[in-house]
Amino acid sequence: xxxxxxxxxxxxxxxxxxxxxxxxxxxxxxxxxxxxxxxxxxxxxxxxxxxxxxxxxxxxxxxxxxxxxxxxxxxxxxxxxxxxxxxxxxxxxxxxxxxxxxxxxxxxxxxxxxxxxxxxxxxxxxxxxxxxxxxxxxxxxxxxxxxxxxxxxxxxxxxxxxxxxxxxxxxxxxxxxxxxxxxxxxxxxxxxxxxxxxxxxxxxxxxxxxxxxxxxxxxxxxxxxxxxxxxxxxxxxxxxxxxxxxxxxxxxxxxxxxxxxxxxxxxxxxxxxxxxxxxxxxxxxxxxxxxxxxxxxxxxxxxxxxxxxxxxxxxxxxxxxxxxxxxxxxxxxxxxxxxxxxxxxxxxxxxxxxxxxxxxxxxxxxxxxxxxxxxxxxxxxxxxxxxxxxxxx
Amino acid sequence: xxxxxxxxxxxxxxxxxxxxxxxxxxxxxxxxxxxxxxxxxxxxxxxxxxxxxxxxxxxxxxxxxxxxxxxxxxxxxxxxxxxxxxxxxxxxxxxxxxxxxxxxxxxxxxxxxxxxxxxxxxxxxxxxxxxxxxxxxxxxxxxxxxxxxxxxxxxx
Amino acid sequence: xxxxxxxxxxxxxxxxxxxxxxxxxxxxxxxxxxxxxxxxxxxxxxxxxxxxxxxxxxxxxxxxxxxxxxxxxxxxxxxxxxxxxxxxxxxxxxxxxxxxxxxxxxxxxxxxxxxxxxxxxxxxxxxxxxxxxxxxxxxxxxxxxxxxxxxxxxxxxxxxxxxxxxxxxxxxxxxxxxxxxxxxxxxxxxxxxxxxxxxxxxxxxxxxxxxxxxxxxxxxxxxxxxxxxxxxxxxxxxxxxxxxxxxxxxxxxxxxxxxxxxxxxxxxxxxxxxxxxxxxxxxxxxxxxxxxxxxxxxxxxxxxxxxxxxxxxxxxxxxxxxxx
Numbered sequence: 124x125x126x127x128x129x130x131x132x133x134x135x136x137x138x139x140x141x142x143x144x145x146x147x148x149x150x151x152x153x154x155x156x157x158x159x160x161x162x163x164x165x166x167x168x169x170x171x172x173x174x175x176x177x178x179x180x181x182x183x184x185x186x187x188x189x190x191x192x193x194x195x196x197x198x199x200x201x202x203x204x205x206x207x208x209x210x211x212x213x214x215x216x217x218x219x220x221x222x223x224x225x226x227x228x229x230x231x232x233x234x235x236x237x238x239x240x241x242x243x244x245x246x247x248x249x250x251x252x253x254x255x256x257x258x259x260x261x262x263x264x265x266x267x268x269x270x271x272x273x274x275x276x277x278x279x280x281x282x283x284x285x286x287x288x289x290x291x292x293x294x295x296x297x298x299x300x301x302x303x304x305x306x307x308x309x310x311x312x313x314x315x316x317x318x319x320x321x322x323x324x325x326x327x328x329x330x331x332x333x334x335x336x337x338x339x340x341x342x343x344x345x346x347x348x349x350x351x352x353x354x355x356x357x358x359x360x361x362x363x364x365x366x367x368x369x370x371x372x373x374x375x376x377x378x379x380x381x382x383x384x385x386x387x388x389x390x391x392x393x394x395x396x397x398x399x400x401x402x403x404x405x406x407x408x409x410x411x412x413x414x415x416x417x418x419x420x421x422x423x424x425x426x427x428x429x430x431x432x433x434x435x436x437x438x439x440x441x442x443x444x445x446x447x448x449x450x451x452x453x454x455x456x457x458x459x460x461x462x463x464x465x466x467x468x469x470x471x472x473x474x475x476x477x478x479x480x481x482x483x484x485x486x487x488x489x490x491x492x493x494x495x496x497x498x499x500x501x502x503x504x505x506x507x508x509x510x511x512x513x514x515x516x
Numbered sequence: 517x518x519x520x521x522x523x524x525x526x527x528x529x530x531x532x533x534x535x536x537x538x539x540x541x542x543x544x545x546x547x548x549x550x551x552x553x554x555x556x557x558x559x560x561x562x563x564x565x566x567x568x569x570x571x572x573x574x575x576x577x578x579x580x581x582x583x584x585x586x587x588x589x590x591x592x593x594x595x596x597x598x599x600x601x602x603x604x605x606x607x608x609x610x611x612x613x614x615x616x617x618x619x620x621x622x623x624x625x626x627x628x629x630x631x632x633x634x635x636x637x638x639x640x641x642x643x644x645x646x647x648x649x650x651x652x653x654x655x656x657x658x659x660x661x662x663x664x665x666x667x668x669x670x671x672x
Numbered sequence: 673x674x675x676x677x678x679x680x681x682x683x684x685x686x687x688x689x690x691x692x693x694x695x696x697x698x699x700x701x702x703x704x705x706x707x708x709x710x711x712x713x714x715x716x717x718x719x720x721x722x723x724x725x726x727x728x729x730x731x732x733x734x735x736x737x738x739x740x741x742x743x744x745x746x747x748x749x750x751x752x753x754x755x756x757x758x759x760x761x762x763x764x765x766x767x768x769x770x771x772x773x774x775x776x777x778x779x780x781x782x783x784x785x786x787x788x789x790x791x792x793x794x795x796x797x798x799x800x801x802x803x804x805x806x807x808x809x810x811x812x813x814x815x816x817x818x819x820x821x822x823x824x825x826x827x828x829x830x831x832x833x834x835x836x837x838x839x840x841x842x843x844x845x846x847x848x849x850x851x852x853x854x855x856x857x858x859x860x861x862x863x864x865x866x867x868x869x870x871x872x873x874x875x876x877x878x879x880x881x882x883x884x885x886x887x888x889x890x891x892x893x894x895x896x897x898x899x900x901x902x903x904x905x906x907x908x909x910x911x912x913x914x915x916x917x918x919x920x921x922x923x924x925x926x927x928x929x930x931x932x933x934x935x936x937x938x939x940x941x942x943x944x945x946x947x948x949x950x951x952x953x954x955x956x957x958x959x960x961x962x963x964x965x966x967x968x969x970x971x972x973x974x975x976x977x978x979x980x981x982x983x984x985x986x987x988x989x990x991x992x993x994x995x996x
Contacts, residue, residue, distance in 0.1 A: 129800055135883065160639050168625075169652055242871050242878060243960030248711040314872050314960040331564045334614030347565070352589045353539060417540065417567070417583055417591060430570035430581065445568035445618070453614050465881050465963045 131467060133162050140476070146459075146467065153459050153467070158452060168442055175437040176202060176276050176411070186444065187477050188269045189232065192218075192225045193422035194429075195274045198442065200355055201418030201431045202276055205411050212357075213401045214278035219357040220291075220394045221265065221273050223387040227298075228257040229423035230380045230387075233475045234305065237377065240468040241318040246308065253301045260291045278404030288395050295392055302384045309377055319374040323458045323470035326371055335454040336447045337425020338383065339474045341367045342375035349421040361393050373473040380475075410437045422447055424475045448477050520590055523561055527553065527592070540591040547605045550596050554582065554611050557594075562586040569618040571626050573654045578603045578628060582615075604629035625652040679769065687764035687938075689756055696903040697721040699949055703906070706953040721903065725896050733892035738798055748890070748897035751789035755905040758782035762911045763920045764941055765934040767837035774834045780824060783867065783908060786901055787813040790876060793898075794886030805885020808964055809876040812866060815971035816873070820863030822979035823856040826986040827916045836912070840920035848919040852989070856982040857917045859975055861948075864909045865955055866967075868902065872959040873967065910948040911941070918944045 133141035141162035146153055167186055171179045183198050184191040196218055203210060231254040238246035258268045264287055265271035273279045309315065325335065330343045340347060348365040350358040366382035368375035411433040418429045425447025432441045451474040459470055523541050527533040530553040531545035545553055557563040563586035570581040578598040585591050596605055607630040609616040619630045620639040627650035630636060638645065646662045658664065682688055700721040708715025735741040761768050761775040768775075787809050794806020827849045828834055831842035843849060850857045866873040877885040890898055914920060921937030962970070 129804075158639065159643075162642075164640055164642070166651065238960065241960040242874060244871075245711050245957050246960075248713060252712055312960075314962055317962055317966055318960060332613055334566050334612070347585075416537070417570075417593065419567070426567070428568045428583070430568070430583075432572055441570075441572045443568070443570040443572070445570075449617060449621075450568075450614060453617055463963060463965070465875075465878065468881060 142476070144467075144471075153462055158456060160449075160452075168444060171442045172438065172440065175409070176407075176439070179439065179442075180274055180276070181270075181272065183442075183444075184270050184272065186446075189229045189477060190225065190422045190424065190427070191270045192221050192273065193420055193427050194444070196222060196356070197418050197420040197422075197427055197429045198431065199274045199276055200420075201416045201429050202411055202433070202439070203407070204416050204418065205414040205431065205433055206276075206408060208277060208405060208407055210278045210405050211402045212399045213282075214403045214405075215357045216394050216398045217279045217283055217403065218274065219361070220283075220391055220398075221261070221271055222356065223390045223394070224257055224261055224264075225271075226423045227384055227387045227391070228254050228261070229475075230384050231257065233380060233423075233472075234377070237373075237469070237472050238315070240472045241315065243312075243315060246305075246312075246315075249301075250305065253298060256294045256298055260294055263287050263290055275404065275407075277407030278402070280404075282403050283398070288398070292392070292395055295388060299385075299388055302381065302388065306378075306381045306385070309381055316374065318466075318469060319377060320370075320372060322373045322466050323462065323473055324370075324372040325454055325458050329457065330371070330454065333454040333457055334450050335425075335474075336450045337422075337475075338376050338379040339425065339451050339454065341365070342379045343371035344369045347426070349419045349426050353419060355420070357394060361390050363390050373469055376473045410435060411439075424448055424477055425450065446477070448474065451476075519588075523590060523592060526556065526561060530556075536593075539589060540593060542593045542595060544595045544597075547596050547598065550582065550594055551606055551608060551611065553594050554584070554608055557584050557586075557592050558611065561592070562588055563592060566612040566614050566618075567591065569615060569622060571622045571628065571652075573626065573652065575654060576600055578626060580605055580622070580628070582608065584612075598628065602629070603627070604631060606630070607632035609633050624650075626650050627653070682769055683760060688760060692756060692759050692904060692907060693900070696900065696907045697725070699907055699910070699945070700903045702946070703949055703953045703956075706950065707957045710954070710957045725900060728896035728899065729893050731892045731895075733894065734889075736798060736889055739796060739889070743796060744793070744889075744894060747789050747792055748894050748901060751786045752897050752901040752904065754782045754785040755901055755908050759904065759908045759911065761836060762908065762915050763837050763840050763922075763937075764911070765921055765938045767840065771835050771837035773838075776824065776828055776834050776836050776839070779836065779908075779912060780821060783905060783912070784813065784817060786905055787867070787869075789898075789901075790886040793890065794876075797886070797889040799888055801883045802886050802888045805876045805878075805888070809869070809886060811964055812869070812873065812875060812967065815967055816863050816866035816975070819859050819971065819975035819979040820867060822976070822983055823860040823863060824912070824916060826853050826856045826982050829983070829986050830990055836915050836920075840915050840922055843919040844922040844924060848917065850917045853917070853982055853986060855978050856986075857913075859979045859982065860913050860917065861951060861955075862975060864913060865952060866971075867909060868906055868952075870952065871956045872962050874961055875964050875967065878961055906949075906952075907945070910945045910952070913948055914941065914944040918947075920944075 129146045131144040131146055133143045143159035143162070145157040145159075147157075167182060171182055174182060180195050180199065183194045186194045231250045235247040235250040235254070238244070238250070261271065262268050264283060265273050265281060273281060325333075325339075325343050327343045327345055330340045330345050336347070344367055346365055346367050349355075350363075351365055363386050366379050366386060368378050413433060413435045415430070415432040418431060420427045420429075427447055428445040430441070430443040430445075431439055434440045455471060455474055459467065462470065520535055520539070520541060524533045524535055527541065527543045530549050531543050533541055533543040536542045543553065563584040565585050567583040567585050570583070572579045572581075577600060580596045580598065582594040582596075583591055584594070598605060603626075605628065607615070607619060609619060609630075610632070616633065616635065617639065619633050620636060622628055623630060623636050624638055624641045627648075641651070645664060649659070649662065650656060684690060701716065701718050704720065705715040735744070758779045760770055761779050763771075791806040791810040791813075794802040794804075794809065797803065797806075827839050830849070830852065831839040833839060833842070869876055877887055887895070887898070921941040923933075923936055923940065927933040927936060
């Protein structure tokens with residue numbers, strides 16, 4: 124077949140979120156890739172400039188569902204650094220526990236999605252079953268399965284009761300056993316090895332040159348991990364290892380993520396067993412002094428960077444969010460060239476794309492083509508009108 | 517052994533450098549010297565990765581910050597100040613390939629031109645977006661007569 | 673008169689079309705239920721395939737612009753007719769009344785028509801994903817058909833006949849071919865999994881890569897008929913392997929009232945096809961999908977090689993022991 128343009132997206136079963144790749148393929152080999160990321164853009168950075176610190180935290184949580192705690196914690200710790208505010212140790216430990224539980228649920232989700240991309244639905248069903256245990260723990264602690272709402276400037280909003288800690292600790296042995304089984308399965312299942320080995324290989328130099336972050340980079344032997352490079356929260360006191368691999372292909376990324384699952388379990392167990400007593404929040408001032416900071420955080424997908432500039436008022440003047448998925452797109456475009464068409468979903472899934480993080484909808488009044496912002500009252504009036512019409516029918 | 521003091525000293529030639537945090541150095545420089553500063557950071561100061569490019573709107577000027585990091589785990593932030601009308605800064609996407617995506621995004625949202633960037637088309641705003649409106653500027657409000665994308669339907 | 677009445681009942685009621693469709697739905701349900709339980713899910717209720725068929729028949733048929741809708745209507749019918757006819761020659765309660773020397777070749781030919789039908793559907797769909805899926809279906813046809821035919825050939829070699837009913841008769845007198853030709857049995861099973869386009873060989877309809885492959889533009893009754901075609905070919909393929917390797921619906925001795933013989937044969941047929949379904953469902957659950965170039969490697973290196981070895985062994989055994 125001659126060169127054809129195959130549109131992958133914006134709606135496609137391989138993608139969990141809308142993104143438009145236009146793949147230019149020659150038979151089954153990919154020649155070129157064009158990228159369009161605008162489908163999930165919601166204008167969050169602009170909205171965050173108009174909200175004070177209390178209101179902006181829930182907004183930033185909703186940048187992404189799977190790494191919601193990462194965004195909120197990163198912003199909170201950045202603002203606390205500008206304010207020179209020290210949060211109590213119990214709050215730091217609670218934030219760490221939630222962060223590592225989030226990492227676990229994200230990696231289990233990824234393992235299932237990667238298995239689904241190669242048609243291995245059994246592993247998909249099993250990992251998502253185990254993810255339920257993590258979600259149950261998170262729901263007990265925070266009241267929600269995603270968007271936990273645990274953070275505020277100065278600490279956390281909810282405490283962990285001893286009963287919750289016990290319940291969480293009792294779920295950990297089952298998860299440890301399952302993670303051990305998954306590690307064994309990943310290393311010995313024949314079709315998984317066939318589809319993942321040698322696919323989407325990036326060498327160490329390429330990773331550094333194209334700026335990949337997170338497990339994508341660590342699979343090629345690059346050992347940047349913000350938890351060790353620039354310790355924040357409780358990571359300076361908790362013993363853990365940074366998991367790297369040398370193969371640099373999708374198989375290496377799978378092994379890194381499974382290894383990180385094991386490490387997260389250890390961190391959660393340590394934090395739950397050694398959590399210090401004390402208050403959970405410090406009194407934070409309403410306004411922040413003038414300053415700026417580059418706050419970095421190891422989200423499940425890689426390094427998340429918030430650049431925060433404050434100007435003495437109670438609102439941030441600029442919040443610049445650089446998500447790990449945005450950093451990884453260049454490397455995807457590079458390693459897709461000359462691969463098979465069948466490997467596209469595997470390679471794209473290997474960076475664990477979170478497009479809601481990448482793009483941040485102006486509301487358009489569709490009925491008369493004008494643009495603007497619909498207020499809540501208008502929405503309510505519109506809904507009532509629609510219901511009246513339905514009743515008349 | 518590159519410590520933060522050696523970095524600060526080495527970068528003084530390009531502008532004013534100061535240490536703002538235990539592991540971050542901030543250098544204030546101009547658009548025509550920023551490429552040399554990046555090359556020096558890569559070659560002599562051991563920086564091998566670009567963390568991000570941040571852009572800010574100060575009302576009368578724009579500010580671009582390039583954050584670089586290396587195995588020494590020290591962040592070098594290079595700050596460049598641009599004037600308000602026709603802001604432009606030379607591209608660094610040939611020195612640091614990930615800058616391509618970041619510059620495209622900043623161009624979409626702020627309107628800063630990057631001469632030399634091979635592919636400056638829309639990445640984060642949809643293709644129907646009007647050409648000269650830059651949403652993240654402080655003085656931008658959605659205009660009622662512009663069409664920002666989506667589907668036009670008649671009022672039912 | 674009774675002869676033609678008997679033939680009509682055989683073809684249309686039992687074990688012909690009516691029984692075939694009901695059994696196809698039953699086996700499809702069992703396959704899905706076994707897979708679901710292995711994946712720790714609940715699985716569908718027993719009437720699910722039937723309910724799906726009725727639902728799909730009731731849905732709107734969408735004709736993409738520029739597509740020849742008459743061909744689109746005809747192709748699923750032809751594919752379904754082919755596999756249903758193929759089943760008539762396979763022994764279900766005893767020798768098939770329609771048997772003739774060479775019906776093995778006819779059955780193998782008819783069972784390969786669905787793949788060609790999928791290719792045609794993909795090609796005619798004017799949809800890039802369907803075209804890619806159709807090309808993959810035909811590429812797969814070239815890869816797995818050779819080992820599968822060779823594996824089906826060896827029982828005929830040893831039994832000395834091209835008729836499936838004669839092969840079953842031979843096994844009744846001597847030994848099941850699964851013991852005499854185990855390699856052929858394995859190759860035939862793998863080939864059947866590829867023919868039915870099930871994981872690890874569901875490459876043409878890989879959901880995450882080409883959406884639905886050649887099935888993308890099938891809607892309404894066309895989808896219902898094509899789905900039924902795949903389910904019926906599951907039954908026909910399993911029944912073929914049972915007849916060729918597992919001795920078919922025959923006990924090692926003949927029971928005295930002929931109706932008891934037929935009943936016993938039928939029960940054996942059910943049990944043996946269920947065993948094959950269990951094996952196929954386990955393979956489906958335990959693996960992921962491989963790529964078409966990897967299938968090329970495996971197909972030509974291992975499957976075809978093993979099948980050739982099996983043919984060689986069968987010829988040697990034939991020469992030395994079977995036809996002295």
